[in-house]
Amino acid sequence: MKTPVLLGLALLLTACGGPPTSHATGVYMLLDTSGTYTEEIEKAQQIINFTLSRLEPGDSFAVARIDTGSFSERDIVAKATFDERPSAANVQKRQFQTRIDEFVRTVRPSGYTDISGGLLQALEYLDEKAPRRRTIFIFSDLKEDLQEGYVRDFQLAFTGVDVVALNVTKLRSDNMDPREYLERLASWRQRVEQGGGRWRVINDLDRLEALFQG
Amino acid sequence: MQDLFMITDSVALSALLWAALAITVMFLGRDSARRSIATLTRMLHNALRIAAHGLRRAELHLESRNREVLLATGREAKERIVSREFERITATVARDLGRYPETQRTLTEIIQRIDEDHQNTADVPPEVPGWSKAVKAVADAADRADPSVREVLEAIHASLDRAQARSLASYRQASRQRHKLLSAMMPRWRHIQGTLKRMENAVSSILERSRSIDRHMDEYRDILAGTDRAVQTLSTSALVQFTVSALVIAVAVGGAVINFSLIARPMAEMVGGTSYIGTFRTADIAALVIILVEMSMGLFLMESLRITRLFPVISALPDRTRVYMCVFTLVILTILASVEAGLAYMREILLQDELATASLLRGDGAPAITGEALWITTAAQMGMGFILPFALTFVAIPLETFIQTLRHVLGMLAIVLLRLANVALRILGNLIRQTGVLVQHLYDVAIFAPLWVAERLGARRAVSRREAAA
Numbered sequence: 001m002k003t004p005v006l007l008g009l010a011l012l013l014t015a016c017g018g019p020p021t022s023h024a025t026g027v028y029m030l031l032d033t034s035g036t037y038t039e040e041i042e043k044a045q046q047i048i049n050f051t052l053s054r055l056e057p058g059d060s061f062a063v064a065r066i067d068t069g070s071f072s073e074r075d076i077v078a079k080a081t082f083d084e085r086p087s088a089a090n091v092q093k094r095q096f097q098t099r100i101d102e103f104v105r106t107v108r109p110s111g112y113t114d115i116s117g118g119l120l121q122a123l124e125y126l127d128e129k130a131p132r133r134r135t136i137f138i139f140s141d142l143k144e145d146l147q148e149g150y151v152r153d154f155q156l157a158f159t160g161v162d163v164v165a166l167n168v169t170k171l172r173s174d175n176m177d178p179r180e181y182l183e184r185l186a187s188w189r190q191r192v193e194q195g196g197g198r199w200r201v202i203n204d205l206d207r208l209e210a211l212f213q214g
Numbered sequence: 215m216q217d218l219f220m221i222t223d224s225v226a227l228s229a230l231l232w233a234a235l236a237i238t239v240m241f242l243g244r245d246s247a248r249r250s251i252a253t254l255t256r257m258l259h260n261a262l263r264i265a266a267h268g269l270r271r272a273e274l275h276l277e278s279r280n281r282e283v284l285l286a287t288g289r290e291a292k293e294r295i296v297s298r299e300f301e302r303i304t305a306t307v308a309r310d311l312g313r314y315p316e317t318q319r320t321l322t323e324i325i326q327r328i329d330e331d332h333q334n335t336a337d338v339p340p341e342v343p344g345w346s347k348a349v350k351a352v353a354d355a356a357d358r359a360d361p362s363v364r365e366v367l368e369a370i371h372a373s374l375d376r377a378q379a380r381s382l383a384s385y386r387q388a389s390r391q392r393h394k395l396l397s398a399m400m401p402r403w404r405h406i407q408g409t410l411k412r413m414e415n416a417v418s419s420i421l422e423r424s425r426s427i428d429r430h431m432d433e434y435r436d437i438l439a440g441t442d443r444a445v446q447t448l449s450t451s452a453l454v455q456f457t458v459s460a461l462v463i464a465v466a467v468g469g470a471v472i473n474f475s476l477i478a479r480p481m482a483e484m485v486g487g488t489s490y491i492g493t494f495r496t497a498d499i500a501a502l503v504i505i506l507v508e509m510s511m512g513l514f515l516m517e518s519l520r521i522t523r524l525f526p527v528i529s530a531l532p533d534r535t536r537v538y539m540c541v542f543t544l545v546i547l548t549i550l551a552s553v554e555a556g557l558a559y560m561r562e563i564l565l566q567d568e569l570a571t572a573s574l575l576r577g578d579g580a581p582a583i584t585g586e587a588l589w590i591t592t593a594a595q596m597g598m599g600f601i602l603p604f605a606l607t608f609v610a611i612p613l614e615t616f617i618q619t620l621r622h623v624l625g626m627l628a629i630v631l632l633r634l635a636n637v638a639l640r641i642l643g644n645l646i647r648q649t650g651v652l653v654q655h656l657y658d659v660a661i662f663a664p665l666w667v668a669e670r671l672g673a674r675r676a677v678s679r680r681e682a683a684a
Contacts, residue, residue, distance in 0.1 A: 023490055049575040058488030084486035086479070086564055090571040097575060 025212075026060040026131030027051055028122035031077070032140030033065045034113040041104055043167055043205055044139045048100050050208045051137075057082050057089040060129040063100060064118060066140060067110035068147050071117035077103045081129065113145040116152035119163075123156060135162045137211070141169045142184050158197025164211060165201045240657065241664040248654050255650025262643035266636045273632040280625035281445055285437055287618055288448040292434040294523075299427045303420055310416035317409055324402045331399055335392040449622070456619035459612035466609040470505055473554070473602045476595060477501045480560035505606070508550050512607030515543040522614040551603040558599030562592045 029051070031044050048063055055061055062079035064070070078099040082089035119136065126134045142165060146152060165188065174181035185201060192199040202210055221228045240247065436444035481504075482497040489496040517528040518540040531539070566588075658665060 024488065049577070053572050053575045056487065057482065084488040085483050086487055087483060087567055089487075090567050093571055094574060 022058075022130060022132045024058045024060065024129075024131040025055060025133045025135065026126045026129045027055065027062070027135045027137065028125050029061075029063045029137040030070070030115070030118040030122060030139065031063060031065050032113060032115075032138075033067055033107055033110050034145065035109055037141055037169070038107055038109045040139070040167060040169065041107055045100060045104050046205065047137065047139065047166060047208065047211070049097060051211070052093045052096060054212055055082060055093075057084045057086050060125075060131055061096070062122075062125055063103075064121060065103075065107070065110070066113055066115055066118045068112040068114060069117055069150060070114040071120050073121070075118070075121065076125075079125070112147045112150075113140070113143060114147075114150060114152065115140060115142065115144045116146075116156070117150070119156055123158070123161070126161065133162075134160055135164065135212075137164050137166055139166045141171060142188055143171060156191070156195045158192050158195035161192075161197040163192045163197050163199050165199075166203075167205060168201055168203055237661050237664060241661045241668075244657070244661065244665075247657060251650050251653050251657070255646050255653075259643040259647040259650075262639045262646070266639035266643065269632050269636040269639065273629055273636065276625060276629050276632065280622060280629065281440070283625065284445060284448045284452065284622050285440055287452070287622070288437045288444065289434070292430055292437060296427060296430050296434065299423050299430065303423045303427075306416055306419050306423070310412060311420075314413075317413070321406060321409060324406055328399055328402055331395045335395045449626075452619045452622045453626075455615050456623050459615040459619065462612040463609065463616055466606060466612070469602055469606060470509070472598070473505050473606070474498075474501055476561060476599050476602075477504060477554055477557040480557040480564060483560060483564065504550060504554070505603075508547060508554075508603040509606050509609060511543045511547045511550070512603070513610045513613070515540060515547065515607055516610035518543060522610045524610070524614050524617070547603055547607065551600045554599035554603060555596045556599075558595040559592060562588075562595055 029044075029048065031041065033041070051061060058081075060079070060081040062076055064076045067075060078096050080092050080096050082092050115138065119138075122136045126136070144152070165185070168185065170178075170181055174184075189199040202208075219228060219232065221231045433444065433447075437448070478498050478501040481501045482495075485496050485500050487495070487497055491499055513522070513524065514528065516522040517525050518531075518536045520529060520536075523529050528536070528539070
């Protein structure tokens with residue numbers, strides 16, 4: 001009779017006393033604000049709103065711009081770790097959306113495009129939050145254009161991170177030689193997968209459901 | 215490897231030689247081989263037969279145990295029913311027949327008063343004045359024309375008229391009095407009629423109950439005697455009760471699920487939506503715990519009311535303690551039901567808040583949270599949140615039946631499985647034995663040529679021996 005009781009207690013203690021495991025999701029979104037890509041920013045706003053609607057209490061979300069030097073906290077437009085109470089999380093989501101609206105109204109095109117710096121910043125942010133599921137959205141044409149003096153040719157650690165490239169538009173030069181576009185995509189895929197991450201491209205923004213699948 | 219089997223260069227010849235060798239070896243070892251086959255199959259057959267026998271014994275043991283359990287459960291149920299019937303009879307006797315002496319005295323008094331009133335209502339005709347004959351004699355004897363006689367007669371006439379009027383008035387007064395007495399008798403008659411009716415109902419009820427007790431006692435005697443009829447009846451009843459209680463429990467589980475969905479979401483506001491115990495959200499576990507506590511309280515309430523008897527300790531408690539327990543569990547249930555109603559209200563608010571946020575994020579603009587018909591859903595949710603805990607209380611009744619009949623149903627299932635296994639083992643054993651015989655025959659078919667030769671030689675040898683003897 002004593003054995004089952006002890007076993008039950010042991011199971012209960014194991015369940016309660018185990019290390020707390022996070023079930024949260026962390027999303028970091030990079031917005032390309034270089035050149036004409038700024039015109040696409042409204043599409044990014046839709047994606048941000050969709051992401052906000054999908055995130056739960058306890059999840060973390062940050063939106064940062066990609067500019068000349070993106071490895072900087074100053075480039076984070078809005079960030080939030082949602083409260084564990086659903087009502088407070090809803091208030092945070094509304095405030096988040098307001099900040100994004102304001103950014104969209106006042107955004108200025110940047111001279112250069114430092115995607116790698118932005119990715120490094122995203123990885124730092126996600127490491128700090130330590131969610132169970134980590135996702136980085138890159139809303140960009142993936143054409144990196146670094147200012148002289150910026151060093152970004154090093155390996156990034158994407159272990160356990162989903163990297164999703166969104167709305168990868170074709171440049172004029174891509175139209176002339178599509179290989180450039182394909183090589184660009186392949187290059188980023190290789191970089192992410194070599195770093196231990198998973199790479200996806202979603203250009204059809206009508207099926208945003210796919211963002212959180214897989 | 216292939217060369218190993220090649221006795222000659224010709225494959226066919228080698229095969230033929232190998233076959234001849236094999237047949238010879240088989241013929242020489244025929245008796246041993248046949249015995250081995252027979253022993254092996256007999257051994258397997260016996261092992262399976264013993265296993266089947268063991269299963270049969272287990273089945274019989276289980277059947278006997280199941281029968282005992284069924285009879286014990288039936289006996290207990292009958293005792294409860296008979297005890298309850300006796301309680302009802304006691305209540306009827308105490309309520310209606312317990313005051314029989316008082317009722318009898320009341321009836322006697324009423325009848326006595328009615329009798330007195332009846333005597334008082336006897337019709338007494340007005341008396342005729344006694345001197346009328348004397349007046350008639352005077353009137354006949356004297357001269358009617360004589361003024362003095364006339365005056366006397368008129369005076370007498372006037373006196374008679376007055377006397378008649380007085381008598382009539384007196385008679386009317388007496389008649390009124392009689393009618394009044396007769397009227398006063400009606401309610402007494404009705405009272406007597408009502409009392410007798412109540413007595414008749416009480417006696418009828420007792421007679422009905424006694425007939426019911428007789429029936430239950432007959433069944434109880436059958437159960438005590440352990441007759442097959444009683445077992446069959448109890449078994450059928452147990453199966454029916456098991457099915458019905460399982461259905462009701464399934465409905466109750468549906469209610470519990472709805473209850474859970476009502477309080478799980480707002481529970482996240484209380485305990486947080488991000489903490490987990492194992493792989494389950496703490497908010498979900500908290501909601502589940504509340505529902506389980508409510509069901510437990512319902513169970514204790516039913517036990518305290520002696521509607522169910524899952525816990526003999528509670529049934530054996532003194533009446534006063536049970537009443538305290540009833541009140542205590544009822545208060546806790548009410549508090550939990552109120553908490554649920556509050557959570558259901560909170561759920562509606564959260565839902566509206568989430569809808570507003572989702573609408574804002576979609577770019578539809580924030581809709582008005584308040585609506586004209588919104589209070590209906592809010593009130594319905596609150597009502598369900600308050601009522602469901604009390605409704606779930608009654609799950610204790612089918613639960614008790616389910617648990618009681620589960621033993622019997624599981625026992626029956628086990629018996630069926632054992633019986634099937636027994637049959638399967640017996641079939642397999644026979645199959646193996648017959649296969650052994652078949653293999654022996656096939657063995658003989660394989661070595662039919664040397665067998666035929668040996669038989670012919672044996673026959674010739676026998677003929678020679680007979681000739682030599684002759």
